[in-house]
Amino acid sequence: MKTTTRTTVLLTSVLLVGFHTTWLCAGPSGGPGAPTITVQPQSQVVAPGADVVLSVTATGSPAPQYRWALNGDYIPGATSSSLVLASVQPADGGAFQVTVYNNEGSVESAPADVVVDVPVLPFANNFSARGSLTGYAGNGRGSNLGATKESGEPKHADKKGEVSVWVSWIAPASGIVTLSTDGSGIDTLLAVYLGPTVGKLLNVANDDDAGGYHTSALKFNAQAGVRYEIAVDGFDKQTGNLALNWSLVPTDSRIPIIVQNPLDRTANLGGTLGLSVLYLSSGPVSVQWYCNGQPLKGATQYLLTLANVTAAQVGQYFAQLKAGNEFIFTQPAEVQINTEGLLSALAENKQGDVARGTGTGLNVTKSLRSGFIKPPKFNWKALDPVRGYSGTQIFATAPGKDADEPNHCGVVGGASYWLTYEPPESGLLRLNTDGSTFDTILAVYVDDGSNLGYDSLVAVACDNNSGLDGQDSALSFQATGGALYYVVVDGVNGATGTVYLNYNLNALPTISEIASQTIKEDTSTPELSFTISDRETAATSLVVTGRSSNTTRVPTSNITFGGSGSDRTVTVKPATNQNGTVTIYLDVTDAGGATATAAFNVSITAVNDAPVANAQSVTTDEDKSVSVVLSGSDVEGSALTYSVVTQPTKGTLSGTVPNLTYKPSLNYNGSDSFTFKVYDGSLYSTEATVSISVTAVNDAPVVVDDSGTLPSSKTISFYIPTLLSNDSDVDGSALSLYAYGATSYYGGTISKSGSYLKYTASSTFQSGDYFTCTVADGKGGYTTGKVRIYSQAAD
Structure with a gap:
């Protein structure tokens, strides 16, 4: 039974920063009871402080369940058909969607943009046309629809963007600035620079996802009167509504300046690796390293060395740098293991991160009056794919997934990690997640080259629960050497943990x-x-x-x-x-x-095949003609002519070939035959035989009339065997007297006594008389003859 449900939940407007589950943007999937959305949530522009209600109406059997998301990341506790945001502020906007699901399938709503109506900021596509912001704190909105990347423009936050807008902010005092894109409706990149032109910018600070829900946040030291150039970009060319929030805390304190964030590293199992952070500070700085959000005991130096690396040590590492009461966090670095020792292979939380910059080192030679240094030069290159034959990539996943990322294998996920694999040669590639600590989803894609992000991905294979424990995943497919495959591991319903991505390439035979x-x-x-x-x-x-x-x-x-x-x-x-x-x-x-x-x-050349004369058998009765139609065939379809080779010996043929008539010889029964052949204009067939079976029939006896001379006594007797002695039967059957006439033609009488027939003439007898006798062959054949009586005078 399908049901329609509408419920409401009141949530605080404070959306938990850092909670990264992800919206799956896909069409409806599942069985006949899968959910269907009948009323979509609606976009809204609201004043600050207003309450926002987003609702969806859906049907399904069993009754649907709901998960709301902001910019693709699931909102904790938002599991009703309605979402209420109380007293929204500019940072509470964004693109809201809801996943509607049951055990028959799932469907995702269209995005509903919530825009808090604050002033529109003077963003500009071109650096030279940018407007300016002032003040200690503020917020505003804008859009990067139609934005492009200028020649010489840096790669903001070292990520793929290319749809940036610009604005300036002049610091009214010295202090620490907090800048964020909270409230934006896309995955943003945020960067702050110094410099007069787009091609001569010095990096101050940048960020990708520290704001939560795919928004950006950063902190930097500001100097009074200095103009800072702010770029807001869309990750992987995303465009939409933007929000920008800034706050300056005047202070003489300074946060450490991060010169080099720790870099992602992959180690061999049991190997050693180091993570480091480079920074500048005018005073002492305390360092504390974290792994997967937990502080590491004794890890308080700029260099963190991990020895004898095991699966327990994989995850996201970052450092907190603290100067007095002020602190800043580095960007996170992934630590992973590849058992083949492929140290450049890395699984990433975003598929768009497969092309990004890799630092080549810093040359800190010149300090600026503002306290900032020249940014590092980067060598842009794609992340190296795995190119091995057999091994395991071990890594830890975290919640997070892109808003337009497909619903892998039709299963709701929320914590995807991507790895590229390039087979060194063609073969059967087997992938599985056996040994992983959570319920995984595994899928493989290739890129069709259309440069449309996730819409460019073409599914190759996927699996949910075919692994060893029923929760791990396993699949295989014929991989092409040199092709680039995008392998993604996700967690069912956003589950996270340690992944063992096992790969084995069984190279093709030659x-x-x-x-x-x-x-x-x-x-x-x-x-x-x-x-x-x-x-x-x-x-x-x-x-x-x-x-x-x-x-x-x-x-x-x-x-x-x-x-x-x-x-x-x-x-x-x-x-x-x-x-x-x-x-x-x-x-x-x-x-x-x-x-x-x-x-x-194999090319098979046609040749002229000899025709075929078709043998056949016919049956007819003795002394009865039968029609015989000769037939033949030719594989090339040539016209055929017929000729009789040998004639039958027990009968005759008449007519024109192939339409003949066979007439058996008189009274013949038994077998007969004749042969014929066909001609296709080039070749004769072999002779074929027409076999004829003449079925015997019973012929009537042949009766010869008998006669006798009547003596004066007017009585004469005939011995019956004598009467039959001159009769015959072609079939050789024994003959017998079957019947006789009791009265002769002239009234004489005939009687039978033993083997004799006795004739007694009537008074009217003159010169002759006769009576009839019927002779039988015992097989149904009868013939009647006459016995004639003559007078003595006649004799």
Whole structure:
């Protein structure tokens, strides 16, 4: 039963900073009871301090559940069909969406933009057209729709953006500035610079996601009267509503200046790595390192060394730098393990981070009066993909997912990490998350090159629960050497933990090429030699099979193999009377299931086949003619002519071939035959026989009339065997007297006594008389004859 639900929950307007679960932007999926959204949440522009109510109406069976998200990150506790934001402030805006789901499937609402109506800031696409901000604190809004990247413009926060807008702020006093994009409706990048032109900027501070919900936040030391250039960009070219908030605390204190944030590092299992932070400060600085949000005991130096690295040490590391009562955090660095020792391989929380800058070191040679240094020069390059054959990437995940990221394998996630894999050669790639500490989702994509972000991804394979423990994931597919695959591990419903991403590339076997073949119809190819080998499997254990592109022309069973080990042969035999071209595929499969294929064409040349005369059998009765229609065939469809070769010996043929009539000889029964052949204009067929069976029928007896002379006594007797002695039966049947007439033609009487018939003449007898006798053959044949009586005078 489908139900419609509408409920309301009142939430504080303080959205928890740093909670990074993510909205999945995808269409409806699931079974017949999957949720359907009938009323979407609506975008709103509201005054500061107003209450905002966002609602969705949905149907589904069972009743749907709800998870609200801001800029793609799930909001803790927001699990009703309505979301109420009380007394909103400028930093509380953004793009809100809701996931509606049940055990039949899920659907995501359209985004509803909440914009707090504060002044529009003088953002400009071009650096030279930027406006200026003043004051100790303030906030405002704007947009980067239609924005571009200028020539010479830096890469803000060392991330992919390219849709930036600019504004200036002049510090009214010296102190510590907090700057954020809280309230924006996209994933932002934030950077602060010094400099007169876009091509001559000095970095002050930058950030990607420290503001929470994919917004940015940073702190820096400001000097009275100095103009600071602020860039707000959209990560991975995202555009939409922007918010900017600033606050200056006048003070003589200074936070440490971070010159170099710790860099992401990958170690070999059991190896050693170091994380470091470089900073400037006019006074003493205390350092405290953190791992996955927890302080590390004794980790209080700028250099953190991790020895004998194990899975327990993977995660996000950052340092707190504290000078007096002022402090600042470094940007987080990932620590991961690759068991093959591929130290440049790294899984990232954002798919868009697969192309980013890598620091080459700093040359701190010149201090500016404002207390800032020149930024490092960066060598822009893509993160190195994993290129190994068999190993494990071990890393810890954290909540977070992009707003437009697909719903991997149709399962609600919320904590995705991406790794690129480039096979060193083609083969069967097996991936699994066996050993991971939470319920994983695993998916693989390729990029179609359309440069549309997540819309450019094409799904290759995915899995949810096929791993060893029913919560791990496992999949396999035929990978192409040199292709770049995007592998993502997500957690079901945003679950996080330690991932063991195990990969194994079973390289394809090799098989040598075979040249195209040309043969005549109804012949076979010679034995064609080829060689096979494999990186993992002995040649003797490789399995070779064949396939035909046209099984009518060449049945698969007509592809036969010979040879052994590395040296093999194949013979191809087309089906009878088949011609044309067919492609033969040879598949070689190794013990791991990887298959390589070689293909070659076989061109079968048509030849003129002799026609075929069709033998047949006919049956007729004795003394009865039968029609015989000769037939034949020709595979090329040529017109046929017919000729009789040998005539029948027990009958005769009449008519014109192929339409003949056979007439058996009189009273003949038994077998007869004749032969014929057909001609297609070039070739004769072999002779075919028409077999004729003449079925015997019973012929009536042949009766010869008998006679006798009547004596003076007027009575004469006839011995019956004598009467029958001159009668005959062609079938050789014994004859008998079946009947006789009791009265003669002239009134004489006939009587039977034993084996005699007695005739007594009537008084009217003159010169002659007769009576009839019927002779039977015992098989249903009867013939009537006469016995004539003559007078003595007549004699």
